[in-house]
Amino acid sequence: MKDAYYSLVQTAVDLANTLRPIKGEDALETVEQLRDFLDDHPAAEPPSPAANQGTGPRHLTRADLAEVRALRETVRKVLERANADADEAAALINDGLRRSRATPVLRHEDDHWWTEVTSDTDRCSAHLAATTLSALASVIATLGPARLGVCAGPTCRATFVDLSRNGSKQYCTRTCAHRASVAAYRSRRSLSAGT
Numbered sequence: 001m002k003d004a005y006y007s008l009v010q011t012a013v014d015l016a017n018t019l020r021p022i023k024g025e026d027a028l029e030t031v032e033q034l035r036d037f038l039d040d041h042p043a044a045e046p047p048s049p050a051a052n053q054g055t056g057p058r059h060l061t062r063a064d065l066a067e068v069r070a071l072r073e074t075v076r077k078v079l080e081r082a083n084a085d086a087d088e089a090a091a092l093i094n095d096g097l098r099r100s101r102a103t104p105v106l107r108h109e110d111d112h113w114w115t116e117v118t119s120d121t122d123r124c125s126a127h128l129a130a131t132t133l134s135a136l137a138s139v140i141a142t143l144g145p146a147r148l149g150v151c152a153g154p155t156c157r158a159t160f161v162d163l164s165r166n167g168s169k170q171y172c173t174r175t176c177a178h179r180a181s182v183a184a185y186r187s188r189r190s191l192s193a194g195t
Helices: 002-016 031-040 062-081 086-099 124-143 174-194
Strands: 102-109 112-119 148-150 159-161
Touching: 002 031, 002 062, 002 124, 002 159, 031 062, 062 086, 062 124, 062 148, 062 159, 086 124, 102 124, 112 124, 124 148
Parallel strands: none
Antiparallel strands: 102 112, 148 159
C-alpha cells in the first residue's frame, strides 16, 4: 500500500516532468512515448482487460495522447502552484477528478485495508488522472501544499513532491542540489578573490 502510494506520487511527478520547459524538451510527443511511459509506470494502468497489463500491445490513439498531454498540464500546474496558491491547486485537482469520473474503492490484501481512487472508465487518461491527482491530493491533505514544488535550480523547472520528514526539499534531484552548491561555492570564492 505505502509503496503503491509512493509509486503513484512518483508517477504524477514523472508525468509532469515529461515536459522540460526551459530545455524545450517533450518526452510525450508520440503514441509510442505514451506507451513507454505507461510501461514504466504500471501503477497508472487501468485495472481492466482493456489495458492488457503486459499481455500484448496496448491500443492507444492520438486522442489518448492528447488527453494525457492535457492531464500533464493540469498535474504540472498543481505541482507548480500548490505552495503559492493551495486553493487553486485544490480546484485543479477537484476538477480533474470530476472529469475523470474518479471513484474511491476500498481494497483488502494480506490483512491490510486501504482506499484507492480509480476511474469507472477504461480510458488510460481517466485512470491516470484519477490515480495521479488523488495521490497529489493525499500529499496536500496529509503533509500540506508546501510539499509540492518546482526545482530551485536556475536552469531547471522539474517538479517534485517532498515526502521527507523535515519537508525542506528545494531541488528535484541531488544533481541539481549539487550544481547549486557548486555554483554558490564558486560565487563566494570569486567574491573573496576579488577583495
